[in-house]
Amino acid sequence: MIAYKHGPKPVIGLVGGIGAGKSTAARCFANRGGFVIDADALGHEALRQPEIIRQVVERWGVGVRKDDGSLDRRAIGRIVFGNPTERTALEKIVFPFITARCGEEIAKAMANPNVRFVVVDAAVLFEAGWDQNVDRIVYVDAPRELRVRRLAERSGWTEADLTGRETAQWPAETKMARADEIIVNAAGPDELQEQVDRLLIGV
Numbered sequence: 664m665i666a667y668k669h670g671p672k673p674v675i676g677l678v679g680g681i682g683a684g685k686s687t688a689a690r691c692f693a694n695r696g697g698f699v700i701d702a703d704a705l706g707h708e709a710l711r712q713p714e715i716i717r718q719v720v721e722r723w724g725v726g727v728r729k730d731d732g733s734l735d736r737r738a739i740g741r742i743v744f745g746n747p748t749e750r751t752a753l754e755k756i757v758f759p760f761i762t763a764r765c766g767e768e769i770a771k772a773m774a775n776p777n778v779r780f781v782v783v784d785a786a787v788l789f790e791a792g793w794d795q796n797v798d799r800i801v802y803v804d805a806p807r808e809l810r811v812r813r814l815a816e817r818s819g820w821t822e823a824d825l826t827g828r829e830t831a832q833w834p835a836e837t838k839m840a841r842a843d844e845i846i847v848n849a850a851g852p853d854e855l856q857e858q859v860d861r862l863l864i865g866v
Contacts, residue, residue: 687848804847
């Protein structure tokens with residue numbers, strides 16, 4: 664029997680280029696019995712925690728709070744994106760919470776007989792050091808022009824917006840070199856599902 668890091672089932676780390684369709688790939692894994700942990704959603708959960716709110720306001724002031732007392736993620740984003748020092752400060756505040764919650768979700772999945780494997784969908788898997796806690800890493804890629812078009816349609820981003828966000832992460836080439844598998848999301852969901860199915864042979 665294969666020994667995995669967290670129990671009887673493998674944990675797959677899912678990373679990818681911005682706009683490559685990582686969430687679509689995550690759904691393909693879920694279609695085959697995978698339990699998907701969305702690290703971005705856990706990040707949003709982190710920013711709702713009273714102690715984290717306190718630390719964020721202590722560092723950046725009341726201007727990062729909305730009228731209802733919650734944090735304004737857009738205001739925080741304007742501060743941290745493009746500023747490595749401030750981004751690192753935010754990561755030190757939120758990453759411990761996300762790491763702990765991710766561990767809880769993995770444990771829950773290990774105990775669920777209906778779950779075949781676990782997928783940690785995390786854009787900053789490498790940056791956060793979470794790659795050390797997964798059994799296999801899959802990188803989702805797509806041609807840059809296609810990613811730019813998707814982001815423009817989905818979020819109104821320009822190519823400059825994409826470039827700015829990319830500079831806040833490790834280079835794609837570095838991530839691909841450290842991934843165990845690369846899948847390319849350029850030909851539609853059916854073809855992407857076929858790639859995921861081939862990757863899951865033996866899981």
